């Protein structure tokens with residue numbers, strides 16, 4: 321039986337809605353039609369894998385979800401609000417507070433401790449530079465090693481084992497706790513394993529309690545066992561109510577999610593529950609449990 325959503329989340333509020341959405345890139349005189357009329361709804365607490373061959377439009381769609389890019393045609397509604405109608409400052413706030421991004425290559429600042437990396441989105445939030453940081457983090461492949469020097473003041477506070485628990489530090493500490501990495505708070509990225517680095521990146525994405533966690537190939541640089549551990553973490557976040565959207569090339573990773581959307585040449589060619597979601601739906605009682613007498 322094909323259903324559009326896993327049954328348990330089917331009645332939740334939509335967080336992401338794409339309506340006949342197109343994205344066309346212009347490269348010189350050439351047009352690249354990266355998304356071709358995508359219609360899609362993702363609801364609160366869904367656990368979605370996006371799959372498809374290289375170049376099929378997965379990252380383009382994630383960047384639009386994260387308000388890092390805009391569609392050429394069609395509408396994107398985030399939490400029910402058309403994103404195109406947001407002002408620049410509203411957009412900056414949405415990017416900073418509603419969206420958490422995780423990348424294949426972690427994108428941690430090498431000279432900062434895990435804790436300081438997780439604190440960064442909070443550090444730049446009030447100055448407006450948070451938006452700059454998000455952009456830097458979001459386009460790492462184009463910026464590469466220049467990230468560190470572009471983040472103002474980044475290296476000045478690196479070594480400090482600041483003991484003052486200001487609110488930012490407390491929130492970053494809590495985020496590290498959520499990813500089970502408190503014992504590595506004062507390690508720098510080169511003192512962490514790949515899986516631990518990705519945990520720091522997930523903590524950084526979670527530190528503002530975003531509505532949506534977007535992860536573009538989060539296990540792509542990890543061996544399969546470590547990848548499974550990161551998926552254990554995403555499972556836990558999904559169980560806590562987080563909306564999680566993951567791009568992956570790996571069937572085993574997608575199978576851990578509850579819904580799989582497949583893209584081909586910028587179009588959705590398949591959208592349905594995973595075997596795991598179908599199992600979970602079967603295991604649930606069809607009728608509500610009877611009210612206990614005297615309760």
Ligand SMILES: Nc1ncnc2c1ncn2[C@@H]1O[C@H](COP(=O)(O)OP(=O)(O)OP(=O)(O)O)[C@@H](O)[C@H]1O
Pocket residue numbers: 345346347352353354372373374375376377378379380381
């Ligand atoms: N900034 C850009 N300018 C021009 N074309 C782009 C740009 N970004 C992506 N494209 C093109 O859009 C199409 C979709 O790219 P996208 O990065 O979304 O693919 P993908 O599914 O994420 O692929 P991969 O699995 O390799 O990461 C590709 O043909 C790509 O070349």
Ligand SMILES: [Mg+2]
Pocket residue numbers: 378379380536
């Ligand atoms: Mg991609």
